[in-house]
Amino acid sequence: MSNEREQKQLMTRYLLGELSPEEHARFEDCYLANPDLFEQLAAAEDQMIRSYLHGDCSATEKAVMERRIAASPDWRQKVEFERALTEHVSSMPAPGVVGAFSNARAAGEIPRAKRSLVPALRLAAVAIWLVLVVLGGAWLITTNLHLRQELAELQAEKADLERRQNELQQQLASLSVKSSLTMTPFLLTPHLVRDTNQQKPLVIPPDVASIPLLLSLDQGQDRFAG
Amino acid sequence: MQFDFRPISHMDNLNISIGERDLKSADFDGLLQRLHPDRNSAAERYEDLRRKLMRFFRWNDCFPGEELADQAFDRVARKLGSEQIHDVPAFLWGVARNIVREFRKRPPTVNFEELPPLRQPHTSHAELSLIEQKVRERRLQCLRKCLEQLTASDRELFLAYEYFAGKARSTRQLAERFGISVGALQTRAHRVKHRVEKCALKRFLSAGKSFEEDKES
Numbered sequence: 343m344s345n346e347r348e349q350k351q352l353m354t355r356y357l358l359g360e361l362s363p364e365e366h367a368r369f370e371d372c373y374l375a376n377p378d379l380f381e382q383l384a385a386a387e388d389q390m391i392r393s394y395l396h397g398d399c400s401a402t403e404k405a406v407m408e409r410r411i412a413a414s415p416d417w418r419q420k421v422e423f424e425r426a427l428t429e430h431v432s433s434m435p436a437p438g439v440v441g442a443f444s445n446a447r448a449a450g451e452i453p454r455a456k457r458s459l460v461p462a463l464r465l466a467a468v469a470i471w472l473v474l475v476v477l478g479g480a481w482l483i484t485t486n487l488h489l490r491q492e493l494a495e496l497q498a499e500k501a502d503l504e505r506r507q508n509e510l511q512q513q514l515a516s517l518s519v520k521s522s523l524t525m526t527p528f529l530l531t532p533h534l535v536r537d538t539n540q541q542k543p544l545v546i547p548p549d550v551a552s553i554p555l556l557l558s559l560d561q562g563q564d565r566f567a568g
Numbered sequence: 569m570q571f572d573f574r575p576i577s578h579m580d581n582l583n584i585s586i587g588e589r590d591l592k593s594a595d596f597d598g599l600l601q602r603l604h605p606d607r608n609s610a611a612e613r614y615e616d617l618r619r620k621l622m623r624f625f626r627w628n629d630c631f632p633g634e635e636l637a638d639q640a641f642d643r644v645a646r647k648l649g650s651e652q653i654h655d656v657p658a659f660l661w662g663v664a665r666n667i668v669r670e671f672r673k674r675p676p677t678v679n680f681e682e683l684p685p686l687r688q689p690h691t692s693h694a695e696l697s698l699i700e701q702k703v704r705e706r707r708l709q710c711l712r713k714c715l716e717q718l719t720a721s722d723r724e725l726f727l728a729y730e731y732f733a734g735k736a737r738s739t740r741q742l743a744e745r746f747g748i749s750v751g752a753l754q755t756r757a758h759r760v761k762h763r764v765e766k767c768a769l770k771r772f773l774s775a776g777k778s779f780e781e782d783k784e785s
Binding site for chain 1: 730
């Protein structure tokens with residue numbers, strides 16, 4: 343079993359170009375002398391391409407595959423052929439091999455056609471996760487905006503209240519100034535005719551000590567009433 | 569079953585694009601004779617070696633694999649007339665390894681990504697995805713046509729093998745089902761795959777050519 347695993351590792355390293363020149367030459371000697379090993383290597387290559395197409399390969403394998411596809415039309419043709427074959431095989435019903443499909447399922451093996459569903463399920467899970475993230479994000483943004491609006495309204499209300507408070511304080515201050523006067527001026531303005539028939543009462547507050555009477559007279563005017 | 573065993577480059581007026589000189593028909597016949605006295609068996613061996621050579625060149629990042637495989641055969645066929653060669657396949661692999669060494673000494677090719685921006689081919693992403701989709705559809709159609717051309721037994725074996733590809737247990741069960749060893753199953757499946765791949769590529773390229781001709785007319 344460990345030999346089998348070592349051989350698989352060797353094949354993978356050979357296909358990825360990771361062997362030293364000596365190891366590379368030695369392994370080529372082996373598979374050129376052993377037709378079964380050559381076919382196993384061919385199967386490993388096809389499997390590597392399928393893993394690349396399904397996105398199941400390692401980062402190193404992906405990088406090597408992409409470099410090869412970019413550099414060689416042979417690799418491009420091979421990968422495109424495997425892609426078409428995978429698509430065709432995925433679309434066909436299970437082959438009529440007695441027991442093979444059910445045994446594979448019992449053994450927990452996923453046949454190639456079904457394996458193509460695994461990335462689809464992963465994709466669906468990622469899509470659902472993305473939708474949830476987007477919806478959650480949208481809810482947070484809306485709530486945040488709503489709270490900001492409420493805060494702005496409260497701040498405006500507060501400013502209004504402060505302004506009103508200032509006005510009231512000013513009014514109160516002016517009233518207290520007025521009430522502190524002990525002298526009430528009584529102004530007689532020119533051009534105003536005071537009605538003689540009807541007397542208007544002048545209310546003098548109780549704390550007023552004196553009432554000066556101011557009489558403004560225009561120049562050249564010889565007649566006035568008091 | 570009759571094989572069309574001669575490679576495309578040999579059928580086109582015996583012109584070989586990479587070979588130093590044209591290969592004579594007699595040299596090629598001599599090569600086939602050395603592979604097997606029976607012409608059909610020889611053709612089968614020739615096709616099998618060619619398939620392996622193409623894989624070998626791909627694994628060594630040498631391309632175009634098909635032309636290099638033809639070049640290897642040409643060199644061996646020429647040597648057969650002048651030298652005593654006991655094991656032709658072993659000699660062929662020696663030649664193939666020499667071709668790999670020669671290929672590695674060649675100056676590297678330039679990738680699109682390495683070209684200055686003005687010389688890079690430009691296609692928008694939207695156009696590219698549309699083109700890719702069409703190309704994939706056409707490839708799939710070509711593949712299906714080629715699968716239809718297989719014999720029923722080859723098609724059944726190949727598609728069953730591909731369906732459970734990469735799973736050792738299923739491959740063993742398939743081999744039991746077909747009454748052959750795992751190695752024989754793999755060899756048969758890979759041979760059929762090589763034929764289908766070659767057929768699909770040929771169809772795909774000729775479909776592209778007729779599409780270009782339609783556009784021009």
